[in-house]
Amino acid sequence: MEIICNPAGVVDEKRPGQGLGDITAAGFDQVLLSTEFCCDEKKFKSMSQERRIAEAEHLIYVPDHPEQLPEAMKPFLEMLRQKKMRCDYALASHLPRDRKNFELNKTIIPIVEGAVRLAVQNGCKGIIVRPLYAGVDVEEEWEVNKPYLLRLGEVAREELQALEQKHFQILIENQCKYQEGHLVRGILSDPADVREWMTELQSAFASSVNATGAGEQSDDEVQIEYKLCMNVGSLSVYGQDIYEYTMAVADYIGAVIVHDGSNAEEVSMVPFTSVSSTGQLTQWIEIIRGLRSISYDGPLILDMEHAAKYCPPLLRPDLMKFAKRTMDYLVWQIHMADAMKKYDHIVLFGAGNMCRNYLTNYGKEYPPLFTCDNNPNRWGEDFYGLRIESPEKLRDLPENTGIFICNVYYREIQKQLEEMGITEGVEFFNDEYLQSLNMERLRGL
Amino acid sequence: MLEIGVQTHNAVMDENPEAGFQMMREAGFTCADFSLNMYLKNTDLYKERLNGFFDQSIEELEQFFTPHKEAAKRAGVRIHQMHMPYPNFIPSAADSINDYLLREMAPKSMQICKFFDCKYIVVHGLKVKHFYGTEEAEWEATEKFLDRIFPMAKEMGITICVENIYTSAGKHILEGPCCDARKMAERIDRINEKYGAEVLGFCFDTGHANLVGIDFEKFILTLGKRLKVLHIHDNDGIADLHQVPFTFTRTRENNPSTDWEGFVRALRAIDYDGVLNFETAPVLRSFPEGLRPQALHMLAEIGQYFAREISGQ
Numbered sequence A: 001m002e003i004i005c006n007p008a009g010v011v012d013e014k015r016p017g018q019g020l021g022d023i024t025a026a027g028f029d030q031v032l033l034s035t036e037f038c039c040d041e042k043k044f045k046s047m048s049q050e051r052r053i054a055e056a057e058h059l060i061y062v063p064d065h066p067e068q069l070p071e072a073m074k075p076f077l078e079m080l081r082q083k084k085m086r087c088d089y090a091l092a093s094h095l096p097r098d099r100k101n102f103e104l105n106k107t108i109i110p111i112v113e114g115a116v117r118l119a120v121q122n123g124c125k126g127i128i129v130r131p132l133y134a135g136v137d138v139e140e141e142w143e144v145n146k147p148y149l150l151r152l153g154e155v156a157r158e159e160l161q162a163l164e165q166k167h168f169q170i171l172i173e174n175q176c177k178y179q180e181g182h183l184v185r186g187i188l189s190d191p192a193d194v195r196e197w198m199t200e201l202q203s204a205f206a207s208s209v210n211a212t213g214a215g216e217q218s219d220d221e222v223q224i225e226y227k228l229c230m231n232v233g234s235l236s237v238y239g240q241d242i243y244e245y246t247m248a249v250a251d252y253i254g255a256v257i258v259h260d261g262s263n264a265e266e267v268s269m270v271p272f273t274s275v276s277s278t279g280q281l282t283q284w285i286e287i288i289r290g291l292r293s294i295s296y297d298g299p300l301i302l303d304m305e306h307a308a309k310y311c312p313p314l315l316r317p318d319l320m321k322f323a324k325r326t327m328d329y330l331v332w333q334i335h336m337a338d339a340m341k342k343y344d345h346i347v348l349f350g351a352g353n354m355c356r357n358y359l360t361n362y363g364k365e366y367p368p369l370f371t372c373d374n375n376p377n378r379w380g381e382d383f384y385g386l387r388i389e390s391p392e393k394l395r396d397l398p399e400n401t402g403i404f405i406c407n408v409y410y411r412e413i414q415k416q417l418e419e420m421g422i423t424e425g426v427e428f429f430n431d432e433y434l435q436s437l438n439m440e441r442l443r444g445l
Numbered sequence B: 001m002l003e004i005g006v007q008t009h010n011a012v013m014d015e016n017p018e019a020g021f022q023m024m025r026e027a028g029f030t031c032a033d034f035s036l037n038m039y040l041k042n043t044d045l046y047k048e049r050l051n052g053f054f055d056q057s058i059e060e061l062e063q064f065f066t067p068h069k070e071a072a073k074r075a076g077v078r079i080h081q082m083h084m085p086y087p088n089f090i091p092s093a094a095d096s097i098n099d100y101l102l103r104e105m106a107p108k109s110m111q112i113c114k115f116f117d118c119k120y121i122v123v124h125g126l127k128v129k130h131f132y133g134t135e136e137a138e139w140e141a142t143e144k145f146l147d148r149i150f151p152m153a154k155e156m157g158i159t160i161c162v163e164n165i166y167t168s169a170g171k172h173i174l175e176g177p178c179c180d181a182r183k184m185a186e187r188i189d190r191i192n193e194k195y196g197a198e199v200l201g202f203c204f205d206t207g208h209a210n211l212v213g214i215d216f217e218k219f220i221l222t223l224g225k226r227l228k229v230l231h232i233h234d235n236d237g238i239a240d241l242h243q244v245p246f247t248f249t250r251t252r253e254n255n256p257s258t259d260w261e262g263f264v265r266a267l268r269a270i271d272y273d274g275v276l277n278f279e280t281a282p283v284l285r286s287f288p289e290g291l292r293p294q295a296l297h298m299l300a301e302i303g304q305y306f307a308r309e310i311s312g313q
Helices: A016-025 A047-056 A066-083 A102-121 A138-163 A191-211 A232-236 A242-252 A284-293 A305-309 A316-334 A336-341 A353-362 A391-395 A410-419 A437-444 B017-027 B042-046 B058-075 B095-115 B135-147 B150-156 B181-195 B206-211 B216-226 B260-269 B281-286 B289-311
Strands: A003-005 A089-091 A126-129 A167-173 A176-179 A182-185 A223-231 A253-258 A300-302 A345-349 A386-389 A401-405 A426-428 B004-007 B031-034 B078-083 B120-123 B159-163 B166-169 B172-175 B200-205 B227-231 B276-278
Touching: A003 A316, A016 A066, A016 A316, A066 A102, A089 A102, A102 A126, A102 A138, A102 A167, A126 A138, A126 A223, A126 A253, A138 A167, A138 A191, A138 A223, A167 A191, A167 A253, A191 A223, A191 A242, A223 A232, A223 A242, A232 A242, A232 A253, A242 A253, A242 A284, A284 A316, A300 A316, A305 A316, A316 A336, A336 A401, A345 A391, A391 A410, A401 A410, A410 A426, B004 B078, B004 B289, B017 B058, B017 B289, B031 B276, B058 B078, B058 B095, B078 B095, B095 B120, B095 B150, B120 B200, B120 B227, B135 B159, B135 B181, B150 B159, B150 B181, B159 B227, B181 B200, B181 B216, B200 B206, B200 B216, B206 B216, B206 B227, B216 B227, B216 B260, B260 B289, B276 B289, B281 B289
Parallel strands: A003 A300, A089 A126, A126 A167, A167 A223, A223 A253, A253 A300, A345 A401, A401 A426, B004 B031, B004 B276, B031 B078, B078 B120, B120 B159, B159 B200, B200 B227, B227 B276
Antiparallel strands: A176 A182, B166 B172
């Protein structure tokens, strides 16, 4: 799974080097090629003021000069090359959510088309775009967006042909909608719409290619694919059931954007950091369960714009490292079974709820030889069909056996194992984001 | 014109139901949503406390509610819908509690509904997705519960209505049971066909829908004629406040942050012919006693406004 950092909030338009340096130092090797670098939504908020600022600072005001987008992106791209960072995916600029003026779409469309060209020219596999929503009534969403999205596909196809590349994805992001200050379900929040839009776009694009005499899309032809970019933050802000959504759109997901946030406004924070006094505000269990259930292995994009933007600059490198560690953790959670696949044999350490949850979820596919516990009174006990042994038994294990710690005192147990001279094959198991955890706990009450 | 209704909670008191129903009638309501749920409160149920109310025989319960029934009739208020106590299943509770809810509370609620000559009873779906893993499994559990009372519904000519409800995580309100209009439409059709009667319908709760960002118009249009009753109330999109419609704004322009226009358009489009029922009991507590009749009157006025807009008059 590719972990990608959205540079928003980290990388500055005037001096991109420091932000990209922080991202690289944190261990990310990929960023989004984001045209928000020079044309973020702020540029559309007070346009006359932004125009003046750009002029004073000798920057290109892209909404007035979309043709100069490549020039405006140059500092970012040059710095990427210097830092040897990959950008397999791009992100196109978009309008603020609260814009109601349909005419504004005329301003964003050439910028997004420019972003598509730039993405293809820089070897990206795909670009994330938002549908048009400014001043678009619900019943017109498809009619307005269909030609727009097909046109983006056509722009990509033209560029690909010129560069002799073969494949590109238009990743359309699900939206929340601004309803007089309240964020509610927007375009592609209904899984049925996702299925219909993607299928229809794919088919209409193929037809349009045929109609222009370019021939059917085949293996040796340019392939344009329409996929969903699932932004979990946009689903979470109004409380949609993300597990159910993920399952319903599984076949159409091309990329996933993760961030934590609030339940009242769009805020991008590092996953697991938005909490109330009673728990996490984002349903991470539903997100992880969903992505695990569909064996998601595509790009996982971190958006932490606001967390980074409002973090003291001197602390930002540490925040970025934490963010990278969090993304690695998410990948580990989603692909938890990968650790089990590495071993010929498995033993567990711990004989409580977590051990039981291992057995419930993975016991059949990856049956452990035994579990162990530090409590001598439990040695020899049968625990859900598994014998509890002394940790001493871990000294004499068959070749290529993984020891999975099934207890939240991970570090203490890891230290105990180290003191026993066991450092190889020690793995962590975690049941916080497992499907049956809660019912299992109830049964255990 | 559509009739206007309001829930009885905080308006009708057991010691003098006459006064409450009269106040409702004078404010302009001709229908009531009888708050049966207040006789076995959710706050008690979550603490596994059963107050014994539903231990009474149906004869005793009918006797208890006779003053209410007669008072409503004298006031010219029709009990159009009622609310069954909830939750009707508590995952962490002892089996005896859940058995009681299934075998005593639910059937007796149906009998009380019949006693009031009430056509609709609103029931919450079971909130067990957190435990069972999927929405489908959660609905299966709800359907299993409802299967126990569908035969009674058929026999009594009552339509059980499930409503869109929510759950929460860390003070964040999340989509809960019955929030997928397409699935609910399919389920309602399937079950009614199975029973050969309209035993299941839908109660659209505007406040709950607003909390989880549901598009009112799309949801109602998908339900169509399966929509039987309403819980109309408003909130700030963050907490379930059960307040007066048009109360909340979140921008400097002060436009309502709840999509009341979409609500009206959709009801007009499906030719809704039910009651415009307000579930706004907190309004009667938040306003001082001296202003409660006026507060009720304002709700009725809003109902009449909706009725005019929906009918195009």
